[in-house]
Amino acid sequence: MRARVSIAAFLVVLAAAPGPAIAGDGVLSRDDLSGEDRERVAEVTAPAAVFDKAERFERRQAGAATSTKRVNANAFSHPSENLDFEGRQKFLLGNGLFRKDWVSSPSSTLASDGLGPLFNARSCQACHIKDGRGHPPAGHDDNAVSMLVRLSIPPTEEEEARIAEGFLAAAPDPVYGNQLQDMAVAGLPAEGRVRIDYEEMKIALAGGETATLRKPVLAITDPGYGPFHTGLMLSARIAPPMIGLGLLNAIHDADILAREDPDDADGDGISGRANRVRDHEGRLKIGRFGWKAIQPSVKEQSAHAFLGDMGLSTPLLPQHFGECTEAQDACRAMPHGAQAHLGAEEVPGDLLDLVAFYSENLAVPARRKEGGPEVLAGKQAFYAAGCVSCHTPKYVTRRDATEPAHRFQLIWPYTDLLLHDMGDGLADDRPEAGADGREWRTPPLWGIGLSKTIHGEAAFLHDGRARTLLEAVLWHGGEAQGARDRVVEMDPPERAALIRFLESL
Numbered sequence: 001m002r003a004r005v006s007i008a009a010f011l012v013v014l015a016a017a018p019g020p021a022i023a024g025d026g027v028l029s030r031d032d033l034s035g036e037d038r039e040r041v042a043e044v045t046a047p048a049a050v051f052d053k054a055e056r057f058e059r060r061q062a063g064a065a066t067s068t069k070r071v072n073a074n075a076f077s078h079p080s081e082n083l084d085f086e087g088r089q090k091f092l093l094g095n096g097l098f099r100k101d102w103v104s105s106p107s108s109t110l111a112s113d114g115l116g117p118l119f120n121a122r123s124c125q126a127c128h129i130k131d132g133r134g135h136p137p138a139g140h141d142d143n144a145v146s147m148l149v150r151l152s153i154p155p156t157e158e159e160e161a162r163i164a165e166g167f168l169a170a171a172p173d174p175v176y177g178n179q180l181q182d183m184a185v186a187g188l189p190a191e192g193r194v195r196i197d198y199e200e201m202k203i204a205l206a207g208g209e210t211a212t213l214r215k216p217v218l219a220i221t222d223p224g225y226g227p228f229h230t231g232l233m234l235s236a237r238i239a240p241p242m243i244g245l246g247l248l249n250a251i252h253d254a255d256i257l258a259r260e261d262p263d264d265a266d267g268d269g270i271s272g273r274a275n276r277v278r279d280h281e282g283r284l285k286i287g288r289f290g291w292k293a294i295q296p297s298v299k300e301q302s303a304h305a306f307l308g309d310m311g312l313s314t315p316l317l318p319q320h321f322g323e324c325t326e327a328q329d330a331c332r333a334m335p336h337g338a339q340a341h342l343g344a345e346e347v348p349g350d351l352l353d354l355v356a357f358y359s360e361n362l363a364v365p366a367r368r369k370e371g372g373p374e375v376l377a378g379k380q381a382f383y384a385a386g387c388v389s390c391h392t393p394k395y396v397t398r399r400d401a402t403e404p405a406h407r408f409q410l411i412w413p414y415t416d417l418l419l420h421d422m423g424d425g426l427a428d429d430r431p432e433a434g435a436d437g438r439e440w441r442t443p444p445l446w447g448i449g450l451s452k453t454i455h456g457e458a459a460f461l462h463d464g465r466a467r468t469l470l471e472a473v474l475w476h477g478g479e480a481q482g483a484r485d486r487v488v489e490m491d492p493p494e495r496a497a498l499i500r501f502l503e504s505l
């Protein structure tokens with residue numbers, strides 16, 4: 001079951017779109033830059049040509065927003081270094097909300113209630129551990145807090161049309177909705193438990209080395225609300241790291257669309273398409289966030305997190321009962337936490353804005369050892385293996401970005417923010433917005449080398465199946481099959497250097 005939007009169909013959709021078209025559809029150039037700026041930008045974002053020393057500015061991989069603080073387990077929790085005083089104050093308030101444990105209603109701690117009735121976690125931080133990534137459950141007795149499972153069923157014709165137009169991401173299970181909530185407030189059953197078993201497989205690498213990959217087999221046990229739809233599709237996702245998101249938001253649409261190659265016109269085996277989704281006002285935007293890029297902004301992603309993950313209403317998604325469906329009537333009838341004197345929602349707009357501001361201003365740490373010989377050899381291997389075809393090294397952000405701290409920065413996120421077919425091994429066979437069941441958004445790689453410094457259980461790829469960076473690379477298939485095969489064929493020192501390079505990011 002696929003819901004692929006062809007470009008032709010998309011143009012028809014665009015013509016009917018209520019808001020302005022996506023900048024860059026048609027106009028493939030940056031309207032925020034002067035001619036002189038454009039030349040400078042082209043120069044500084046050109047691919048690396050020599051690998052005997054670090055490039056200029058490479059250490060500060062998020063420009064002036066980079067954190068140059070000493071690296072330890074808090075390395076992902078610092079504010080962008082170029083935030084002004086007022087920005088730092090907002091960051092601190094947002095930090096409090098990101099860490100806050102919400103409680104169920106009614107409660108004596110009035111401004112903190114409204115959790116659930118169904119939920120996955122009590123705080124943002126419970127999943128985005130220390131502002132870093134999550135991990136799958138450690139065993140059958142561990143709950144899956146920093147991971148969630150998305151649910152959907154094959155869409156009806158009408159739903160399919162709404163998906164094609166960008167209004168709907170997927171058709172929900174009629175009883176369980178869009179996401180499995182494995183926790184519930186007292187008096188209500190949880191929706192079920194996530195169970196993951198692994199099948200191990202050995203991969204032989206050149207030079208006599210081997211690697212062991214674990215393939216997850218996902219199941220849901222103890223369904224709390226009767227049987228699932230027979231066509232149920234599941235997709236497990238770990239929480240991604242929170243750093244550098246405002247800068248990703250400030251990459252110009254034209255820079256993203258310029259790398260699209262949906263029909264692989266250049267014949268390099270790599271296509272790449274932007275996910276096009278509607279924002280809450282119905283405007284068509286490039287999807288940038290989430291493992292399939294279905295959210296156009298950090299604020300929208302955050303509103304969905306409040307609703308789906310914690311059962312909290314915001315002005316963007318005002319249902320106090322969170323993700324309870326019509327079929328879950330007892331859940332819809334539970335008390336909620338909205339209070340007239342604080343606003344119509346459990347999380348009023350100003351608080352949502354603070355959380356979004358915080359989420360957009362977590363700094364990317366500076367590179368380590370970027371000029372060391374092994375790291376440089378690894379960088380060369382990264383280029384030579386074709387990783388840069390998707391993990392685009394550099395951009396200069398918009399001059400007119402909303403936040404001054406994100407404007408006109410040379411950044412090195414190593415992503416094209418496009419969707420790629422990653423092959424059978426990684427397929428979840430569950431389409432989401434314009435992404436099909438084999439496609440994933442190239443994740444940014446900045447900071448990835450610090451993942452386990454932040455949290456020892458940190459895992460890689462959308463469902464956290466990869467325990468190491470090498471395992472993550474060896475899972476690449478589909479459009480990335482060639483790059484993956486080159487890594488398998490590398491001699492051991494070159495492969496080790498490639499990993500050292502990733503660790504230096």
Ligand code: HEC
Nearest residue numbers: 120121124127237238239240289290291301302305306309
């Ligand atoms: C139950 C775990 C969980 C909780 C709680 C949670 N998140 Fe997430 N978050 C995720 C997962 C999983 C994703 C990826 C979603 C996807 O692929 O669609 C994500 C994605 C994101 C992203 C996009 C990051 C990127 O690189 O694409 C942002 C921003 C975000 N969450 C913010 C928040 C905020 C703010 C909160 C609290 C209001 C929150 N999250 C609560 C699990 C969680």
Ligand code: HEC
Nearest residue numbers: 385387390420426440441442443460461462472479480483
């Ligand atoms: C065709 C595009 C493409 C190419 C080429 C490619 N990648 Fe990726 N990469 C992706 C996508 C998409 C994902 C996310 C897949 C998933 O989560 O299932 C990913 C994930 C990763 C991850 C894990 C990121 C995370 O946050 O968990 C690493 C590490 C990585 N790639 C490194 C590499 C290296 C090294 C190469 C070259 C050998 C490479 N990639 C080539 C698209 C690509």
